[in-house]
Amino acid sequence: MRRLLVAVVLCATLNGCLTPAQSLALALVPDGTFTTLLANLKGVEDSNRRRLAELAARSDWAGIVRFAEQNLAVDPHNDAWWFVLGYAHAQLQQYAQASEAFAEAVRLSPDEIDAWHMLALSYRAQGLHERATRTLEQALMVSRENPLTHFLLGQSYEILQRPERALAHYQQAVRGDARSAEAWYALGRLYLQLGRHADYDQVVSALQTVDARAAEQLAALSRPQ
Numbered sequence: 001m002r003r004l005l006v007a008v009v010l011c012a013t014l015n016g017c018l019t020p021a022q023s024l025a026l027a028l029v030p031d032g033t034f035t036t037l038l039a040n041l042k043g044v045e046d047s048n049r050r051r052l053a054e055l056a057a058r059s060d061w062a063g064i065v066r067f068a069e070q071n072l073a074v075d076p077h078n079d080a081w082w083f084v085l086g087y088a089h090a091q092l093q094q095y096a097q098a099s100e101a102f103a104e105a106v107r108l109s110p111d112e113i114d115a116w117h118m119l120a121l122s123y124r125a126q127g128l129h130e131r132a133t134r135t136l137e138q139a140l141m142v143s144r145e146n147p148l149t150h151f152l153l154g155q156s157y158e159i160l161q162r163p164e165r166a167l168a169h170y171q172q173a174v175r176g177d178a179r180s181a182e183a184w185y186a187l188g189r190l191y192l193q194l195g196r197h198a199d200y201d202q203v204v205s206a207l208q209t210v211d212a213r214a215a216e217q218l219a220a221l222s223r224p225q
Contacts, residue, residue, distance in 0.1 A: 043080035052084065064088040079109035083118070090122060098122040113143050120152060129159050147176030151183045154190075163190060174206075181211035188218045197222075 038049045048071065055063045068085035075081065086101030102119035109115065116139035123132035133156040139149045150173040157166035167190055173183035188203030200222070207215040 043078050044084070061088045061091040065092070077108055079105045079112065079115070082108065083112075083115055086118060086122065090118075090125075095122050095125040099126070111142055113139060113146055113149065116142060117148065117152060120156070124156070124159070129156060132156055133160060145172075145176055147173045147180055147183065150176060151180065151186065154183075154186055158186075158190070163194060166190060167194070179210055181207060181214045184210060185214050185218050189221060192221055 082105035154169035
């Protein structure tokens, strides 16, 4: 699931024009995403996976909500079904319900870092930025060196207009994953905003070896419009 989320936050970072709600929606919409997610979920039987895949192929997210609720009525302690329920609610842009489901998934399986990430993003989609940030800080207790958690925290602190905190987390993100184009891009963009031009130039150079297109877009930010 992590690669799916990374692909989306990179898109949002490079475009720089998506609202948090749109970013979360995109994280859940791309074709094939749900099938890939199912392959990574534990606790869902193969027959149920096939049924979920059929519903997703028809974009029947309301049907997936009902199917998840039916399974949770039988097995309310299955964190995978709570995750599926949250995912489907988010597809329907029902972010409050998505948050409730992801929160239950986290409660039942607190070591599942992807559930923490999606819970935070569902809060962000509702404009609950302080709560999203606290959720990601809690996620660090699960996986302190997780580069995606640090990247999302960098975004959160930028939203809260706390650039120095954001910078520290972006730096940690690239230390944890030197191939993370989205983290390098965000780090370079923030360096530029803070007037740290030498650091910005170094990031552009580093990003060139990771993603030439992203590096070009980052370099373009410093050119006169």
